[in-house]
Amino acid sequence: AQTVTQSQPEMSVQEAETVTLSCTYDTSESDYYLFWYKQPPSRQMILVIRQEAYKQQNATENRFSVNFQKAAKSFSLKISDSQLGDAAMYFCALDGGATNKLIFGTGTLLAVQP
Amino acid sequence: DGGITQSPKYLFRKEGQNVTLSCEQNLNHDAMYWYRQDPGQGLRLIYYSQIVNDFQKGDIAEGYSVSREKKESFPLTVTSAQKNPTAFYLCASSIGRGLGEQYFGPGTRLTVT
Numbered sequence: 001a002q003t004v005t006q007s008q009p010e011m012s013v014q015e016a017e018t019v020t021l022s023c024t025y026d027t028s029e030s031d032y033y034l035f036w037y038k039q040p041p042s043r044q045m046i047l048v049i050r051q052e053a054y055k056q057q058n059a060t061e062n063r064f065s066v067n068f069q070k071a072a073k074s075f076s077l078k079i080s081d082s083q084l085g086d087a088a089m090y091f092c093a094l095d096g097g098a099t100n101k102l103i104f105g106t107g108t109l110l111a112v113q114p
Numbered sequence: 115d116g117g118i119t120q121s122p123k124y125l126f127r128k129e130g131q132n133v134t135l136s137c138e139q140n141l142n143h144d145a146m147y148w149y150r151q152d153p154g155q156g157l158r159l160i161y162y163s164q165i166v167n168d169f170q171k172g173d174i175a176e177g178y179s180v181s182r183e184k185k186e187s188f189p190l191t192v193t194s195a196q197k198n199p200t201a202f203y204l205c206a207s208s209i210g211r212g213l214g215e216q217y218f219g220p221g222t223r224l225t226v227t
Binding site: 004033035037042043044045046047050091095101102104105106107 | 147151154155156157158159162172202204206215216217218220221
């Protein structure tokens with residue numbers, strides 16, 4: 001079975017500082033994709049960043065980057081220069097099957113302190 | 115603008131009534147999905163469809179039904195058999211396997227009393 005685990009229910013960061021959200025996963029697939037989604041209070045799910053498992057290079061999107069450790073099955077999200085608008089629930093998700101089904105973690109609620 | 119629409123945003127029903135949640139996309143995506151979100155939990159897959167006139171059960175399909183008569187539309191019916199229907203429901207779509215991430219609609223909050 002495929003699983004995604006987010007062990008940090010809540011995190012807090014000061015504005016302009018850096019924070020790292022953790023995610024571990026398990027899959028028997030060799031070809032898969034990993035995503036971080038952001039869910040602000042509006043509850044709209046917004047894609048933050050994606051990583052293809054076959055790529056060794058870590059994905060980056062502006063202030064967002066990942067640390068993808070395939071052997072350890074770890075996929076952490078680093079947010080640099082945190083902004084008040086980054087406050088949200090963050091979900092790690094795995095797409096590891098032929099049907100493009102996403103398996104979600106339970107989320108990490110990120111608070112940004114001014 | 116391309117995107118996914120879900121209506122209504124808030125829906126209230128009496129226990130024992132069936133209710134249908136709407137999901138429409140104009141992204142020309144083949145695949146569509148329904149998720150349920152409960153407090154303190156991640157999203158759980160209810161049903162998904164990879165092509166018109168075909169759909170499969172997800173992890174928590176009991177008490178739900180879907181149809182996929184058009185590529186753009188994937189309505190979800192919450193039946194009276196669903197024991198705990200009050201939840202936040204999200205619809206998503208994607209190009210398909212390995213070709214892209216899923217895009218989500220704004221969601222529908224269903225309250226059954």
